[in-house]
Amino acid sequence: MIGSRSFVVILTNILKHSLETSNLLEALYGERQYESLQERECSLFDHAASVITFWETGKRNQFPKEEEAIWDMETLRLHLHRGDQDPHVRHVFVGADNSRSPLSCSMDMFKLVCSYHQVNHAFLEPVHAFGRQKEPLDLCLAQFKGCDTLSCPAEGSPELPKLGRSGREIQLSYLLRSVESSESGNGVWDWQIRQVANYHSFDVETGRAFWFTIKADEIFEDRIKKISPLLRIPAKTETQDGDVSLYLQASLATHLVYLSWCDENCRQFINETEAGIRTIVTPATRAIVDDLIDKESSFLSAYPKPLRDSRNPTMYSQSQSMSGTLATTIDSEKNKMSMLSRMTNGTSSTLSSWLKQEKSKHADPELGDQYPTCNTTDTSSQPPQPDTWETLNQFRFKDIQTLHKHSDIIHRASLALELDVGVLGDICDFYSQIAATEFREKAACEVSICRFIKEVKSIVRRLETRLHQMRCLAISISQSIQLYERLIQQRTNHVGNWFAEIAHENTKQMQVITDKTLKETTSMHVITIATLIFLPATFVAVRTAYPSLASVI
Structure with a gap:
């Protein structure tokens, strides 16, 4: 547990120095971060799969061919306490299974x-962005913290000549986020917001640089191993005493590897997201909303045809309905006449007058103009389908969910880039202050910092351009969601109209059946009345014609 005790001692010294310099908030901040680290030990670290990767310079400041992976505490202690000076450049990488898994150490x-x-305690806060978590935490948080020990007293930051340190160094840590494409659980590649935490210290006297990078995958480890041999990191014998300009230049170039990652995938993300949105929205923008109108009609903006016909019947339809009703009534009359003629020929005038009254009742076009016949199997009056243009049927609520998903990732990516812009601005301000104070009389260092700030501002401008694109895309998605919701509502209305038409058709069919039943009931009433009227005369006629039956009747 030597590492733990040393860590507490270092933290205590930093807190003591913060209190001595009247920086009470800094002291409380460091203590709170250490307490949070203790509380999250189980979720933040993976003791079963501990591995830390070192990539550092060797003799004459040359990088090796392979990195060194350390798996246990004892090997790590032996690697750090080697009895000689620290390497001029040391990179330490810690990974994880994914961005929401414990760190692999x-x-x-x-x-x-x-x-x-x-390491300054400010680095602990970016570390808390990692660890086991069910859902992403911190809502795309990005932050920067810079400090230095340039003005610290000797007891606050002791010189370590045996390790090649002067005790005067600049320290900065930052947390950045950006979009990355990764495979989801169902085998589909999707865009997610990923984070990287980086700590860097630079000794302004010796030029030694230390880097501590935490990233779930090995993207930065691979890039640093590729770019480091290309950097000019001369041996100590090749530089003048106190000249750290080349070491500073190498450190600033390494910073750009991390900072440029913020804009790396934005273009592909915007293009793929826009293509996915266009696939859903394009059919919606071309849909014919008034799809109940007849395709051959020239009045596409008018009332739907079934409603137009039922509300405003033409003269032709009225005449057809009236003639059909009259024909139906005459047929009914003939049937009724034949039935009564078989009973007696003397009742024709009375029955005819009765039927004329019935005809005058049912020849009203308001009652029978739409139904000239009683044939319920006629298919000419079938209600229209709700989607005659076959367009609204392709719109699904699932598409709105997809649009909401695109909208969510765009808003999160926009927030991440906006916070990254703030971090990059803070880094520029930090190095500008260092150039104006510590490197004020070192022209080579000032030039390197000015070039670095220029490159960072270029990245900032690119990020701002991506932000404008994403904001425009977010507005487009919002409008598309509104359009899609209205189309689905329109489809719902059309389906409702369709069912209303079916119900109306069923009502009319029931009315036809009711009218037919009424007519048949009337006929039975006429027959009953006629029978009751002529039944006595029939008895008299039978008794007269057949006297032998008189005793029976």
């Missing part, structure tokens, strides 16, 4: 590295 190994290199 134990807490003791993490503390040992931090205590050995006197």
Whole structure:
């Protein structure tokens, strides 16, 4: 547990110095970060799969062919305490299974590295963005913290000549986020917001640089291994005493590897997201909303045809309906006449007058103009389908969910880029202050910092351009969601109209059946009345014609 005790000692010294310099908030901040680290030990670190990767310079400041992976605490301690000076450039990488999994190192190994290199406590807050979590935390948080030990007293930041340190260094840590494409659980590649935490210290006297990078995958580890041999990191014998300009230039170039990652995938993300949105929205913008109108009609903006016909019947339809009703009534009369003629020929005038009254009742076009016949199997009056243009049927609520998903990732990416812009601006301000104070009389260092700031501002401008694109895309998605919701509502209305038409047709069919039943009931009433009227005469006629039956009747 030497690493843990050393970590506490270093943290205590920093807190003591903060209190001595009247920076009470800084002291409380560091203590709170350490307490949070203790509380999250189980979720933040993975003790079963501990591995830390080192990539550092060797003799004459040359990088090796392979990195060195350390798996246990004892090997890590032997690697750090080698009895000679620290390498001029050292990179430490810690990964994880994914961005929401514990870090692949134990807490003791993490503390040992931090205590050995006197890592500032401000780096602990970016570390908390990692660890086991069900859902992403911190809502795309990006932050920067810079400090230095240039004016610290000797007891606050002791010189370590045996390790090649002067005790005067600049320290900065930052947390950046950007979009990355990764495979989801169902095998589909999707865009997610990923984070990287980076800590850097630079000794202004010796030019030694230390880097501590935490990223779930190995993207920065691979890039640093590729770019580091290309940087000019001369041996100590090749530089003048106190000249750290080349080392500073190499450190600033390494910063750009991390900072440029913020804009790396934005173009592909915007293009793929826009293409996915266009696939859903384009059919919606071309849909014919008034799809109940007849395709051959020239009045596409008029009332739907079934409603127009039922509300404003033409003269032709009225005449057809009236003639059909009259024909139906005459047929009914003939049937009724034949039935009564078989009873008696003397009742024709009375029955005819009765039927004329019935005809006058049912020849009203308001009652029978739409139904000239009683044939219920006629298909000419079938209600129209709700989607005659076959367009609204392709719109689904699932598409709105997809649009909302695109909208959510765009808003999160926009927030991440906006916060990244703030971090990059803080880095520029930090190095501008360092150039104006510590490197004020070192022209080579000032030139390197000016070039670095120019490159960072170029990245900022690119990020701002991506922000404008994403904001425009977010507005387009919002409008598309509104259009899609209205189309689905329109489809719902059309389906409702369709069912209303079906119900109306069923009502009319029931009316036809009711009218037919009424007519048949009337006929039975006529027959009953006629029978009751002529039944006595029939008895008299039978008794007269057949006297032998008189005794029976």
